[in-house]
Amino acid sequence: MDIRSVKNLFKLLSVIGLSLSVFLTIPIFLGLMIGEAYGKFLLFDALLFSINLFLYLVLLQHKVELSIKQGIVFVNVIWILLAFAGSVPLMLYSDVTLAQAIFESVSGFTTTGATIYTDVEVLPKMILLHRSLTHWLGGMGIIVLGVGLFSLINPSGSLTLFKAESTGVKMEKLTPKIKDTALRIWGVYVLFTLVDAILLKLEGMSAFDAINHAFATISTGGFSTKNASFGYFDNPLMLWTTTFFMIISGMNFLVHLRLFFGDAKGYKTEEIQWYVVIFLFLSLILSLEHTFHSTDSFMYSLTHASFTIASVLTTTGFASLDYSLWGQGAIAIVIVAMLIGGNAGSTAGGVKVIRYIVVIKSIMADIKQIIHPNAIVNIFIDRNKVQNKVLHSTYAFVMLYAFTVLLVMLYLFASGYDMTTSLTTSLAAVGNIGPGFSLTGPAQNYAFFKSADLGVLSVAMIIGRLEFFTVLLLLSRNFWRQF
Amino acid sequence: MEIIIAGAGMVGFRLATTLSVKHNVTVIDKNADAINMLQEQIDIYSVVGNVEDPATYNSVLGKKIDLFIAVTDSDETNIISCLIVDESLQVKDKIVRLRNAFFAKSSIALKLGITESVFPITRTANSVRSLLDFPKANSVKKLNQNNFRLISIRAQHKPQEYILAHSLNTQELIMVGIERNKEFFISSEKDVLKPNDLIYYFGAPKAVKDMCSRMDTKMPKEIKKIVIFGADSLGIEIAKKLVAPGVSIKLIERNLEKCKLAAEILQNDVAIISSQYGNDRLIKEEGLQNADMMIATSKNDEENIVKCLEAKEYGVEKVVAINNDPNKYALMHKLGIVVVRGQKNNAYYAILEKIDSSSVVHARLFCGGSAVAFTRIIYPETDLIGKIIRPYSGSNIHSVYIRGEKIFVFSEPLLVEENDYIMAFCTIIEEQKVKKWIYAL
Numbered sequence: 025m026d027i028r029s030v031k032n033l034f035k036l037l038s039v040i041g042l043s044l045s046v047f048l049t050i051p052i053f054l055g056l057m058i059g060e061a062y063g064k065f066l067l068f069d070a071l072l073f074s075i076n077l078f079l080y081l082v083l084l085q086h087k088v089e090l091s092i093k094q095g096i097v098f099v100n101v102i103w104i105l106l107a108f109a110g111s112v113p114l115m116l117y118s119d120v121t122l123a124q125a126i127f128e129s130v131s132g133f134t135t136t137g138a139t140i141y142t143d144v145e146v147l148p149k150m151i152l153l154h155r156s157l158t159h160w161l162g163g164m165g166i167i168v169l170g171v172g173l174f175s176l177i178n179p180s181g182s183l184t185l186f187k188a189e190s191t192g193v194k195m196e197k198l199t200p201k202i203k204d205t206a207l208r209i210w211g212v213y214v215l216f217t218l219v220d221a222i223l224l225k226l227e228g229m230s231a232f233d234a235i236n237h238a239f240a241t242i243s244t245g246g247f248s249t250k251n252a253s254f255g256y257f258d259n260p261l262m263l264w265t266t267t268f269f270m271i272i273s274g275m276n277f278l279v280h281l282r283l284f285f286g287d288a289k290g291y292k293t294e295e296i297q298w299y300v301v302i303f304l305f306l307s308l309i310l311s312l313e314h315t316f317h318s319t320d321s322f323m324y325s326l327t328h329a330s331f332t333i334a335s336v337l338t339t340t341g342f343a344s345l346d347y348s349l350w351g352q353g354a355i356a357i358v359i360v361a362m363l364i365g366g367n368a369g370s371t372a373g374g375v376k377v378i379r380y381i382v383v384i385k386s387i388m389a390d391i392k393q394i395i396h397p398n399a400i401v402n403i404f405i406d407r408n409k410v411q412n413k414v415l416h417s418t419y420a421f422v423m424l425y426a427f428t429v430l431l432v433m434l435y436l437f438a439s440g441y442d443m444t445t446s447l448t449t450s451l452a453a454v455g456n457i458g459p460g461f462s463l464t465g466p467a468q469n470y471a472f473f474k475s476a477d478l479g480v481l482s483v484a485m486i487i488g489r490l491e492f493f494t495v496l497l498l499l500s501r502n503f504w505r506q507f
Numbered sequence: 508m509e510i511i512i513a514g515a516g517m518v519g520f521r522l523a524t525t526l527s528v529k530h531n532v533t534v535i536d537k538n539a540d541a542i543n544m545l546q547e548q549i550d551i552y553s554v555v556g557n558v559e560d561p562a563t564y565n566s567v568l569g570k571k572i573d574l575f576i577a578v579t580d581s582d583e584t585n586i587i588s589c590l591i592v593d594e595s596l597q598v599k600d601k602i603v604r605l606r607n608a609f610f611a612k613s614s615i616a617l618k619l620g621i622t623e624s625v626f627p628i629t630r631t632a633n634s635v636r637s638l639l640d641f642p643k644a645n646s647v648k649k650l651n652q653n654n655f656r657l658i659s660i661r662a663q664h665k666p667q668e669y670i671l672a673h674s675l676n677t678q679e680l681i682m683v684g685i686e687r688n689k690e691f692f693i694s695s696e697k698d699v700l701k702p703n704d705l706i707y708y709f710g711a712p713k714a715v716k717d718m719c720s721r722m723d724t725k726m727p728k729e730i731k732k733i734v735i736f737g738a739d740s741l742g743i744e745i746a747k748k749l750v751a752p753g754v755s756i757k758l759i760e761r762n763l764e765k766c767k768l769a770a771e772i773l774q775n776d777v778a779i780i781s782s783q784y785g786n787d788r789l790i791k792e793e794g795l796q797n798a799d800m801m802i803a804t805s806k807n808d809e810e811n812i813v814k815c816l817e818a819k820e821y822g823v824e825k826v827v828a829i830n831n832d833p834n835k836y837a838l839m840h841k842l843g844i845v846v847v848r849g850q851k852n853n854a855y856y857a858i859l860e861k862i863d864s865s866s867v868v869h870a871r872l873f874c875g876g877s878a879v880a881f882t883r884i885i886y887p888e889t890d891l892i893g894k895i896i897r898p899y900s901g902s903n904i905h906s907v908y909i910r911g912e913k914i915f916v917f918s919e920p921l922l923v924e925e926n927d928y929i930m931a932f933c934t935i936i937e938e939q940k941v942k943k944w945i946y947a948l
Contacts, residue, residue, distance in 0.1 A: 200509075201531055203550075
């Protein structure tokens with residue numbers, strides 16, 4: 025690390041820090057309005073703001089020119105610092121340990137939605153809003169926002185950052201400048217959040233709950249302002265609204281952006297079609313399975329089943345009721361949804377539908393090749409040939425995902441938790457879902473974990489959010505070599 | 508600006524890299540690999556497709572395009588793509604790279620609605636030709652309609668000789684900048700010239716010539732015997748330009764077929780020699796060591812460098828290499844080779860200059876693109892005449908004005924007269940500020 029790269033790093037950090045401190049004024053403002061003791065929060069935010077402003081002003085003349093390596097280091101550093109910054113207000117206003125606060129903050133920024141609070145309803149409202157806000161900022165990516173707002177980063181550098189933070193197989197653009205695409209995606213994101221919040225409000229939620237749940241829905245996060253999550257409201261209309269918004273938030277935002285330019289063809293991609301089919305199919309069999317094994321009506325089952333499948337498939341993690349009580353058949357179906365995830369380029373986590381399509385098609389191609397040894401076999405998705413490079417990285421991703429889930433699971437198992445808890449918690453953390461089963465089920469929380477466990481799960485969440493490679497690169501010896 | 512570049516070859520790639528910093532650039536090429544590579548490296552929008560197919564432009568339909576640049580390998584493709592975008596998109600300006608010099612002479616480009624056409628081969632050949640008039644110069648550029656030239660000379664004085672940079676300035680000649688250790692800077696009064704500096708002078712032809720003789724004692728006083736290596740289209744074009752009474756030219760080419768073709772085109776003005784059986788024999792046989800100037804014109808920079816070093820070895824003082832790869836420019840300079848921009852390099856610079864220029868302001872890049880010269884021409888009946896203009900306020904720039912046949916330093920407010928030329932020389936870093944200033948005068 026020479027002086028130039030350190031300067032690059034600090035200038036970018038200061039920009040993101042400034043953006044964060046501006047956003048943190050929102051909960052402080054809420055505290056001010058409803059008369060909560062916002063003093064400590066304000067002090068922290070002011071400190072954050074002034075440190076970053078100082079850094080920014082010192083480096084005002086410095087021109088940022090990022091190399092790919094610096095971009096990757098930066099993304100990792102910013103996510104670690106975000107975890108710390110987000111945890112401070114939690115420690116100031118509730119009785120939590122450092123590990124717990126950091127876990128909660130990481131869970132927020134990575135849109136996991138797992139909580140260490142046994143009772144969230146006693147927390148100050150501004151802290152609840154702060155938690156939802158971490159979801160909202162982390163969902164679309166705070167760096168993507170930074171790239172959009174500040175054009176100070178040189179083009180190739182911002183491209184690296186964008187790629188490192190956004191999710192999916194490949195990065196597409198709709199405009200020549202990445203900055204414009206980033207800003208427009210954020211525009212769509214804000215719009216969806218507003219519409220969702222207004223609808224929830226109209227359906228009977230308080231404005232505060234509506235905004236919090238909209239933040240957590242569009243970012244596919246999952247923090248709720250109520251202990252019983254959506255179960256508290258017991259309103260089918262709200263469930264359907266949220267189901268709808270979870271599903272569209274699990275789709276590629278570029279496709280939504282295209283719609284605003286009058287091009288609806290984007291929805292005809294294989295990924296979105298399969299995603300919708302998977303959602304419908306799993307919802308249906310889950311509701312049938314529940315209708316057959318209980319006295320509940322089909323409509324009731326369908327409402328809660330589709331809400332649950334949407335929540336787990338898009339890795340949101342809301343619960344409308346404790347679906348872990350629906351029996352082992354239901355649990356199996358939900359685990360299938362946990363394994364799949366949303367679309368590339370969405371706010372959802374998980375393996376993502378497109379990767380399954382690539383893997384399955386490649387397996388089919390291999391079978392075809394064995395039967396017809398002389399055939400030239402290609403894989404096409406949406407009429408585009410899948411390059412070998414993409415195939416390799418997809419397989420690598422799937423393997424990394426499996427390994428990571430396995431390792432975290434074994435760690436939890438060795439720490440003394442039962443197998444179901446270990447497996448599903450690991451899946452829920454790496455996939456940024458939130459609730460698992462057994463001890464971490466939808467009606468439970470993560471409060472009982474030891475500090476070390478929370479640390480491991482926090483790392484797992486960040487690795488999952490940044491899709492493995494960005495973090496793993498740092499462990500490569502080649503990465504740090506000059507030659 | 509919204510810019511579309513057709514062709515992601517070397518020229519397209521470099522243009523996209525440079526232009527994407529300030530503008531919205533879309534690059535179209537049928538080579539998916541090249542497009543992927545571009546997309547990975549720079550901040551642009553890209554389309555894989557045939558530029559001659561109207562359907563390729565579907566994804567940019569409805570956008571207002573300020574500039575369309577056609578830089579594919581083929582003249583026909585470039586022209587046809589221009590016609591297609593004219594029909595299917597709203598395009599303000601079109602710049603086309605063309606090889607066939609016939610288009611330069613005729614009004615075809617105008618008929619096709621092409622705003623500017625760039626003829627890199629002709630430009631390269633002209634650059635070489637201008638060396639004939641200024642045998643000691645390293646490069647010669649005519650910046651605008653007036654007779655003044657921007658030249659570079661390699662300083663050859665003795666190390667103990669103490670020359671202050673601006674001490675040789677006159678009303679007909681000023682020093683603009685110096686390239687020392689691969690780095691160009693705007694000269695100031697305090698700078699002292701060092702041997703082997705490449706000095707940029709701007710002035711009247713006679714004064715420039717005198718200065719050449721003063722600074723450089725090594726190079727031949729006049730060029731009568733020229734050897735050209737390579738009979739590709741560029742080699743032939745250069746030979747054509749160099750043909751003059753009293754000048755004898757030998758064009759050497761390994762490939763016999765190319766030799767025959769060159770012989771038909773150049774007829775008997777130039778001696779075409781096949782080097783199929785090796786160069787060494789030819790040196791003595793053809794007396795190549797007695798040449799005043801040797802030009803290596805291949806598309807391969809390494810080959811050009813080796814040819815130049817060989818020629819130096821057997822005693823030719825003035826060796827010229829065509830520079831295709833910008834990364835080799837500094838190395839060539841360092842080896843004491845006179846560098847002339849090759850076609851692709853020239854196309855790149857020429858197009859950048861066209862983008863920066865307008866009917867009143869001309870931009871010319873020099874010193875391997877690390878410096879730029881702006882000229883604002885005061886045409887008769889323009890508003891500026893009779894007004895007082897202020898000089899550029901920043902440092903690191905030489906601004907002058909030409910009135911009559913004399914150059915004056917522009918350091919105090921000036922009353923503009925008809926047919927004045929206001930000029931500014933600056934490094935590429937200052938380019939945007941200076942450009943703003945000269946346009947806003």
